[in-house]
Amino acid sequence: KAGVTQTPRYLIKTRGQQVTLSCSPISGHRSVSWYQQTPGQGLQFLFEYFSETQRNKGNFPGRFSGRQFSNSRSEMNVSTLELGDSALYLCASSLSQGKTQYFGPGTRLLVL
Amino acid sequence: GDSVTQMEGPVTLSEEAFLTINCTYTATGYPSLFWYVQYPGEGLQLLLKATKADDKGSNKGFEATYRKETTSFHLEKGSVQVSDSAVYFCALYNQGGKLIFGQGTELSVKP
Numbered sequence: 001k002a003g004v005t006q007t008p009r010y011l012i013k014t015r016g017q018q019v020t021l022s023c024s025p026i027s028g029h030r031s032v033s034w035y036q037q038t039p040g041q042g043l044q045f046l047f048e049y050f051s052e053t054q055r056n057k058g059n060f061p062g063r064f065s066g067r068q069f070s071n072s073r074s075e076m077n078v079s080t081l082e083l084g085d086s087a088l089y090l091c092a093s094s095l096s097q098g099k100t101q102y103f104g105p106g107t108r109l110l111v112l
Numbered sequence: 113g114d115s116v117t118q119m120e121g122p123v124t125l126s127e128e129a130f131l132t133i134n135c136t137y138t139a140t141g142y143p144s145l146f147w148y149v150q151y152p153g154e155g156l157q158l159l160l161k162a163t164k165a166d167d168k169g170s171n172k173g174f175e176a177t178y179r180k181e182t183t184s185f186h187l188e189k190g191s192v193q194v195s196d197s198a199v200y201f202c203a204l205y206n207q208g209g210k211l212i213f214g215q216g217t218e219l220s221v222k223p
Contacts, residue, residue, distance in 0.1 A: 004155075033211070043201065043213040056209050090155055097209055103148070103156040 001027055004093050004104035012110045018079040021107045025072050025093030031055075032074040033101060034066060037088040046089075049074055050097050078109075086111045114139040114206040118214035121199075125192055125221050133187040133217045135176075135202035143204040145169075145178055145185040150199045150216070159187075159200070192221045 005024045013019050025032050033056075034046040045058040049068035066076045072093075078085055088108050092101035119134040137145070144163045148156040160169030165180035174189045185202060202214040 006155075035211075042215050045210050045212075048209065058210070092156075092211075098205065100144075100146070100158060100161060101211055102158060105155040 004091055004102055006089075006091050006104040006107050008107060009105065010108050010110075012112065013081050014112050015081055015083060017081050018077065019081060019109060021076045021078075021089055021091075021109075023074045023076070023091030023093075023104060025074070025091075026102055029093035029095055029102075030072050031094045031097050031099070032068055032072065033092045033094075034074070034076050035090040035092065036060075037090060037106070038086075043090070046076070048097070055097060081111045083111050085109065114143070114204065114208075114210075114212050116202050116204055116212055116214035118200075118202050118217050121216070121218035123217060123219050125219070127194055127221055127223050128191045129221075131187070131189040131192045131196075131219070133200055133202075133219070135185045135187065135214060137183050137185065137202075137204050139183075139204055139206050139212075141207050142180070143206050145176070146203045146205070146211075147174070147176055147185070147187050148201045148203060148213075150201065152198075156201065192219070194221045194223055197221045 007022045031050040033048040048056040052068045063079045068074045088106045090106045092103045094101045146161045147159040149159045160171045162169040162178035168177045199216045
């Protein structure tokens with residue numbers, strides 16, 4: 001079974017721009033979660049989607065948003081990029097809420 | 113709030129040495145506990161998990177036992193290899209449905 005895939009793997013943007021990251025979960029998984037990983041803050045939970053609805057949200061500003069499609073694929077959007085948004089963004093999928101999460105390789109975003 | 117505390121790294125060991133990475137947690141109820149591993153330039157891989165007290169998770173020679181009395185989930189391996197060099201994350205799934213991670217412990221194994 002194919003694992004979680006994320007595109008693109010690397011991205012360079014400038015301040016003020018917006019970015020959209022994509023995540024395809026493991027086949028049959030209906031829950032998708034997003035995390036931000038930085039050297040200073042570690043791994044922080046952004047949000048979780050299940051059945052196209054946001055079920056849980058971390059402590060991030062409204063510039064960070066996401067959505068999930070009927071095929072369980074998910075996208076994450078960051079608007080008005082700031083330098084501090086430079087990070088590895090990880091997506092994880094699970095069969096349903098509360099089940100073991102399996103991570104993708106991440107998208108490394110650099111904001112200049 | 114719920115939290116996970118891991119021993120600080122980096123941890124440097126010689127090949128075939130015994131490994132222990134300490135992990136303690138604070139949480140309401142009885143959370144599921146996990147160890148994930150991250151190799152350079154990659155995402156997180158699930159290493160092992162335990163869902164209730166006294167459960168022992170094991171995989172690839174690594175083990176961890178869910179100790180409710182001491183709120184701990186220490187990772188151990190009897191004989192490490194150079195290929196085990198990575199960052200190890202302890203995590204818990206809390207009642208609010210969030211996966212909470214420790215800060216990570218970097219392990220470096222020298223030949």
